[in-house]
Amino acid sequence: MESFYDNVSKESLIYLGVALVVLIILYWSTSVLMKRLGKNPKYLLPKSAFKRLAKPLVLIFVSVLLRLKALRDLLNLEDAGFWFKKASTILFIFAMAWAMIALLKIIKKAVIQNYDIGEVDNLKARKVYTQFTILERIFIFIIILLATGFALMSFEEIREVGISIFASAGVAGIIIGFSAQQFIGTILAGIQIAIAQPIKLDDVVIVEGEWGRIEEITLTYVVVSIWDKRRLIVPTPYFINQPFQNWTKTSSDLMGTVFLYVDYNVPFDKIREEQTRILKNTDLWDGKVDVLQVTDTKPNYVEIRCLMSAKDSPTAWDLRVHVREKLIVYLQEKYPESIARTTRLTVEHKNDSNED
Numbered sequence: 001m002e003s004f005y006d007n008v009s010k011e012s013l014i015y016l017g018v019a020l021v022v023l024i025i026l027y028w029s030t031s032v033l034m035k036r037l038g039k040n041p042k043y044l045l046p047k048s049a050f051k052r053l054a055k056p057l058v059l060i061f062v063s064v065l066l067r068l069k070a071l072r073d074l075l076n077l078e079d080a081g082f083w084f085k086k087a088s089t090i091l092f093i094f095a096m097a098w099a100m101i102a103l104l105k106i107i108k109k110a111v112i113q114n115y116d117i118g119e120v121d122n123l124k125a126r127k128v129y130t131q132f133t134i135l136e137r138i139f140i141f142i143i144i145l146l147a148t149g150f151a152l153m154s155f156e157e158i159r160e161v162g163i164s165i166f167a168s169a170g171v172a173g174i175i176i177g178f179s180a181q182q183f184i185g186t187i188l189a190g191i192q193i194a195i196a197q198p199i200k201l202d203d204v205v206i207v208e209g210e211w212g213r214i215e216e217i218t219l220t221y222v223v224v225s226i227w228d229k230r231r232l233i234v235p236t237p238y239f240i241n242q243p244f245q246n247w248t249k250t251s252s253d254l255m256g257t258v259f260l261y262v263d264y265n266v267p268f269d270k271i272r273e274e275q276t277r278i279l280k281n282t283d284l285w286d287g288k289v290d291v292l293q294v295t296d297t298k299p300n301y302v303e304i305r306c307l308m309s310a311k312d313s314p315t316a317w318d319l320r321v322h323v324r325e326k327l328i329v330y331l332q333e334k335y336p337e338s339i340a341r342t343t344r345l346t347v348e349h350k351n352d353s354n355e356d
Contacts, residue, residue, distance in 0.1 A: 052102040052103075052105060052106055053099060053102050053103065053106070055098070056095045056096070056098035056099035056102055057095075057099065059091055059094070059095035059098070060092060060095040060096065060099065062091065062095075063087075063088045063089075063091040063092035063095060064088070064092075066084050066085075066087055066088035066091065067084065067085060067088040086154065086155075089151075089154045090151050090154065093147050093150050093151050093154070094147065094151070096147070097143050097144065097146075097147035100143050101140055101143055104136060104139055104140065104143075105136070108132045108136055111128065111132060112125075112128055112129055112132055115128050115129070126200040126201050126202050126203065127197060127200055129200070129201045130193075130194065130197060130199075130200040130201045130217060131194050131195075131197070133201065133217060134190055134191070134193060134194035134217055134218075134219065135194055137190075137218060137219055138190070138191060138194070138219065141219070185237060186219070186220045186235060186236055186237055187219050187220070189235075189236040189237040189239070189240045190217075190218065190219035190220065190236045191219075192240055193217065193222075193236060193239060193240070198239050198240070198246065198249075199214050199217070199222065199239050199246060200214065200248075201214055201215075201216075201217060202214060202248075203246055203247075203248050203249070204246070204247040204248045204254075204312075204313040205224065205244055205245060205246050205247065206244065206245035206247070207224055207232060207234055207238075207244050207245075208232065208234075210224065210226050210230075210232055211226070211227050212224040212225050212226040212227060212232060213225045215231070217236075218236075219236065220235065220236060221233055221234060221235055221236060222234045222235075222236055222238075222239065247313050248312070248313065254309070254310055254312060254313050254316040255289060255307060255308070255309055255316070256307070256308045256309065256310060256316040256317070256319050256320040256323075257305060257306070257307060257320065258305070258306040258308075258320050258323050258324045258327070259303060259304065259305055259306075260303075260304040260306065260324075260327060260328075260331075261301040261302070261303055261304075261340045262301060262302055262304060262331065262338050262339060262340050263301065263302070263337065263338045263339065263340050264301075264302055265337070265338055266302065266304075266331075266335060266338035267335070267338075268292070268294065268304070270334070270335075271292060271304065271327065271330070271331075272292040274326075274327065274330050275290065275292050275306055275308075275323065275327065276290055278322070278323055278326045278327070279308060279323070282319065282322055284310055284315050284318050284319040284322060285308060285309070285310065285319060286309050286310055286311050288309040289307055289308055289309035290307075290308060291306070291307040291308075292304060292305070292306050292307075293305050293307070300340060301340035302340075306323060306327070308320070308323060
């Protein structure tokens with residue numbers, strides 16, 4: 001009998017040793033492969049790629065070991081085989097979900113590292129960031145949902161209870177479906193934003209009369225950073241169902257407008273020359289658009305529209321303020337009589353002593 005147990009222990013030890021060697025070789029091979037891909041310019045994986053996958057890979061290997069009969073024989077826990085298998089299954093599902101999420105983050109980082117969102121013309125970079133950010137959250141949600149479902153379905157008792165509940169819950173399912181309609185619509189709106197991209201990260205928008213930038217996009221809401229450091233939280237369906245202004249939908253450069261209201265005797269050519277001089281003497285102007293037009297006339301004044309361009313919306317705002325101030329100063333100094341005004345009466349008081 002003792003020799004029989006010795007033989008069993010030796011066989012189990014051999015099987016366990018072989019399994020450990022195979023798992024170590026697989027782990028080492030994966031490490032070498034990912035490091036080589038990281039050095040290859042065609043792939044260029046992030047440096048932290050293997051670190052992200054290391055822990056879930058170890059858990060996968062541990063789940064495989066737990067399922068080995070040799071391990072139970074060595075530990076003399078043959079009667080606990082059911083629990084070892086259940087623990088192995090749940091651990092494997094959890095580790096695979098973790099590995100898939102880590103792989104998803106590696107792919108995202110490998111793609112977006114080729115795009116610099118800090119550039120002036122960052123339209124393409126913002127498109128890629130927006131798509132990957134939203135799609136990443138969608139896939140993570142699906143992976144966690146499926147992993148939880150597979151883990152629960154691994155228990156026979158829960159699976160039978162679930163089937164019986166689903167079989168007898170037709171009316172309840174309809175009620176729940178109607179209740180979840182708004183939530184599902186919100187999720188679908190998030191997916192639609194990722195695909196159609198009416199907004200992107202760092203877009204300049206006007207929402208509910210507020211000027212700001214898109215700071216964060218999730219599946220259910222969007223965070224708009226207002227110019228005065230407030231945060232406007234907007235549900236994602238808003239950007240599908242409601243009209244809003246997007247100043248950087250197709251490009252980051254923007255047109256700025258300044259309106260002046262002057263008298264009819266103002267010399268338009270002189271103001272046009274002064275606007276050109278002002279624009280050429282500031283770094284805020286991108287050198288593309290320099291236009292002055294008479295856009296309207298009223299009984300008491302003439303409306304002048306000054307158009308100029310800048311590389312982005314904050315610069316365009318600063319440029320408009322700068323040009324408006326300089327043109328007003330120019331009119332005050334050179335043509336004060338040309339400033340539009342209502343009729344004024346000047347009353348002169350005579351000095352009685354002088355009359356005498």
